[in-house]
Amino acid sequence: MTTPYFAPHMQAALDQARAAALRGEVPVGAVIVAPDGRVVAMAGNRTRELHDPTAHAEMLAIRAACAQAGSERLPGHAIFVTLEPCPMCAAAIAAARLARLIYGAADPKSGGVAQGPRIFAHPQSHHVPEVVDGIAANDAEALLRGFFAGLRRHE
Amino acid sequence: MTTPYFAPHMQAALDQARAAALRGEVPVGAVIVAPDGRVVAMAGNRTRELHDPTAHAEMLAIRAACAQAGSERLPGHAIFVTLEPCPMCAAAIAAARLARLIYGAADPKSGGVAQGPRIFAHPQSHHVPEVVDGIAANDAEALLRGFFAGLRRHE
Numbered sequence: 001m002t003t004p005y006f007a008p009h010m011q012a013a014l015d016q017a018r019a020a021a022l023r024g025e026v027p028v029g030a031v032i033v034a035p036d037g038r039v040v041a042m043a044g045n046r047t048r049e050l051h052d053p054t055a056h057a058e059m060l061a062i063r064a065a066c067a068q069a070g071s072e073r074l075p076g077h078a079i080f081v082t083l084e085p086c087p088m089c090a091a092a093i094a095a096a097r098l099a100r101l102i103y104g105a106a107d108p109k110s111g112g113v114a115q116g117p118r119i120f121a122h123p124q125s126h127h128v129p130e131v132v133d134g135i136a137a138n139d140a141e142a143l144l145r146g147f148f149a150g151l152r153r154h155e
Numbered sequence: 156m157t158t159p160y161f162a163p164h165m166q167a168a169l170d171q172a173r174a175a176a177l178r179g180e181v182p183v184g185a186v187i188v189a190p191d192g193r194v195v196a197m198a199g200n201r202t203r204e205l206h207d208p209t210a211h212a213e214m215l216a217i218r219a220a221c222a223q224a225g226s227e228r229l230p231g232h233a234i235f236v237t238l239e240p241c242p243m244c245a246a247a248i249a250a251a252r253l254a255r256l257i258y259g260a261a262d263p264k265s266g267g268v269a270q271g272p273r274i275f276a277h278p279q280s281h282h283v284p285e286v287v288d289g290i291a292a293n294d295a296e297a298l299l300r301g302f303f304a305g306l307r308r309h310e
Contacts, residue, residue: 052218053227053250054209063207072208087274088246091267095208095243109279112246116279117272119242124264124271 006102009033009080010136012042013104016057017082017143020044027143028083030057032065032098035076041065057081058089062096073097082140084133087112090119094127102132104140161257164188164235165291167197168259171212172237172298175199182298183238185212187220187253190231196220212236213244217251228252237295239288242267245274249282257287259295 009031016029025045032041043060047053058081065074078100079093084107091112093101101113112119113131120128164186171184180200187196198215202208213236220229233255234248239262246267248256256268267274268286275283 047227051221051225051227053221054214054218054247059209063209066206066208070206072202072206086246086250087267087272087279088243088250091241091243091246091272092209095241110281112242112272112279116277117242117246117267117274119272122271124242124267126265 006080006132006135009039009078010082010102010104012039013057013080013082014136014139014143016042016044017140020046020057021143021147024048027147028057028081030061030082031080032061032074033078033080035099040068040077054088056086056089058085059092062092062098066096075099078102079129080135082136083107083144084111084113084115086110087117087119091125093129094120094125097127098129100132101129102135104133104135105137105144106133161235161287161290164194164233165237165257165259167194168212168235168237169291169294169298171197171199172295175201175212176298176302179203182302183212183236185216185237186235187216187229188233188235190254195223195232209243211241211244213240214247217247217253221251230254233257234284235290237291238262238299239266239268239270241265242272242274246280248284249275249280252282253284255287256284257290259288259290260292260299261288 013029013031017027021027028045041061041064046055082104168184168186172182176182183200196216196219201210236258
């Protein structure tokens with residue numbers, strides 16, 4: 001499913017994921033959109049470059065958007081991510097009070113939204129965003145598959 | 156339980172928590188110790204100061220220790236935290252491959268280790284640290300109670 005409403009922001013997140021792959025990072029991208037439709041932050045994964053295991057695309061985008069807003073919270077904002085967030089990022093999305101999470105491919109190996117710890121399913125999550133999954137999932141999966149196939153070729 | 160081995164590092168984490176309270180932050184502190192016993196990072200909560208919902212004590216300490224090590228991973232290292240980590244921090248502890256997590260007070264409201272999402276109990280956690288809880292728990296709880304009582308007095 002790709003609706004006209006979701007398409008441009010998820011395409012921007014996919015562009016961030018592609019740029020991450022070119023930097024040698026696992027290709028995941030994230031975009032945060034304000035209630036008025038403005039894109040307020042975009043980021044790709046930078047864990048290797050920054051030597052920072054917390055530097056996932058979602059975390060960098062949330063930190064940038066919060067710094068810009070001068071607030072720990074982003075009510076009414078939406079985050080678009082190419083891949084199902086891991087538990088760390090899902091919990092950060094709840095902490096930032098993001099209103100909506102729209103993601104692409106499911107991540108059975110490391111995801112924390114629809115599997116495993118299912119972050120939003122417990123009372124310890126003090127906020128639960130609206131979740132929409134499967135948006136441009138094929139594109140996100142193809143990017144990840146290509147990246148890991150490339151790594152194997154270089155082994 | 157307070158053993159001679161744990162006591163100094165947890166006291167340092169409590170000092171970080173007290174300093175956080177003086178800055179108006181929820182009093183939680185964290186200390187990371189290298190395999191040779193050196194303290195490589197110390198931090199207190201700075202979410203308000205930094206306008207950053209991810210700036211929990213554990214996250215700041217992990218980012219500082221990784222930056223210093225020039226690595227995304229901290230094998231053999233221990234993290235001392237005054238309060239049970241939330242799911243975001245627990246997942247970051249797994250991502251950083253920290254060998255041991257030693258914490259003080261349990262956190263039924265927001266914890267992610269011994270309750271709720273129980274981050275380390277799922278296959279999506281690719282690393283599981285040794286966990287020791289209840290170290291100097293009374294001190295950590297008293298700090299938190301005092302902080303929130305103070306907030307209520309100012310309401």
